[in-house]
Amino acid sequence: MTSEPIEAYGGISIPVEMLRDVAQQIEANGVPFHLDHNMSTPLRVRGFEAFVESRPDGFDELRFHAEIHEGDFHWLESRQGVSATIMAPLARDQNRVRNHGAAIRISADNAWFADDALIEAEEQLIARGVAREIIQVERAYQFSFVPDPQIFVDVVYPILLSIGASAIWDGAKKIFDQRRTPSSGDATAPTVVNVSIADGDRSLRAVVTTSDEAVAQRAIESLDQAVTAFFQSTPISPPEDNRKSITVWDDESGNWAPPA
Incomplete structure (x- = not known):
């Protein structure tokens, strides 16, 4: 999740303040992860940490660290990133x-x-x-x-x-x-x-x-x-x-x- 304009939603972008709020909410409450937004394929994670970083191009980006269950790790091998x-x-x-x-x-x-x-x-x-x-x-x-x-x-x-x-x-x-x-x-x-x-x-x-x-x-x-x-x-x-x-x-x- 980034502050870049999103064409699919008419070019809206997420302010960095909202990205930070999302990171804090995730840290406090946790977040369920699913493969390709498919609710029938959850990913098991632990040790989750969310944070916001600024990129060299001037946009801000919500990032995270997490441990993926060994039984689910193969799902990520063919995917470049995780969406929300x-x-x-x-x-x-x-x-x-x-x-x-x-x-x-x-x-x-x-x-x-x-x-x-x-x-x-x-x-x-x-x-x-x-x-x-x-x-x-x-x-x-x-x-x-x-x-x-x-x-x-x-x-x-x-x-x-x-x-x-x-x-x-x-x-x-x-x-x-x-x-x-x-x-x-x-x-x-x-x-x-x-x-x-x-x-x-x-x-x-x-x-x-x-x-x-x-x-x-x-x-x-x-x-x-x-x-x-x-x-x-x-x-x-x-x-x-x-x-x-x-x-x-x-x-x-x-x-x-x-x-x-």
């Missing part, structure tokens, strides 16, 4: 206080999905009975060479039990249907819908990758059973084996399953 995803307010919400207590957070990559789509998703959730004050909608910025068409939903388990996965899909569908292709984007790339469900210190991440709305609908609307089975099961040990808290939709079998 951050969330930011919609234009509508620039002067509002961020809702840190939101029980449902929905975001989508800003190059592929406009603010209006996120606002429509918010309104759809409200129409399904979700209180406005527990919803947070945000832009996602993927700081990589070419951002992917990704949608992110984070919801706490009790809320999912209350409203059902079909309500989550009703909101996500408003975004899925309004995808746009940026100038540097691949119009044939499938949309990735990431749904993270948390209950205390346990969480499950569900990922469906498709260009077909019907496939995405089948996947998300069938989440209730998979999520309930996960939270009623015995917690994974050791906890660092986080691949087991990820499930990927296989449309051919019609099931959620661990990533291959």
Whole structure:
């Protein structure tokens, strides 16, 4: 992540102050790492240290040191760097206080999905009975060479039990249907819908990758059973084996399953 202008997002750049804030937040809270922004392929790291350096060309750069688990190191051999995803307010919400207590957070990559789509998703959730004050909608910025068409939903388990996965899909569908292709984007790339469900210190991440709305609908609307089975099961040990808290939709079998 650097202060260079980002063409995919209309030439915006990140001030050095924000880079330093991100470094401090990462140092304080840690950060999950994933391969190529693919939530189904996490990287196991420890000893993480983030910092900002100035480059000879005048731009600032967020850098880090970390130890990569030996079982994951091969993923990095063919990759030149690591990118990051951050969330930011919609234009509508620039002067509002961020809702840190939101029980449902929905975001989508800003190059592929406009603010209006996120606002429509918010309104759809409200129409399904979700209180406005527990919803947070945000832009996602993927700081990589070419951002992917990704949608992110984070919801706490009790809320999912209350409203059902079909309500989550009703909101996500408003975004899925309004995808746009940026100038540097691949119009044939499938949309990735990431749904993270948390209950205390346990969480499950569900990922469906498709260009077909019907496939995405089948996947998300069938989440209730998979999520309930996960939270009623015995917690994974050791906890660092986080691949087991990820499930990927296989449309051919019609099931959620661990990533291959």
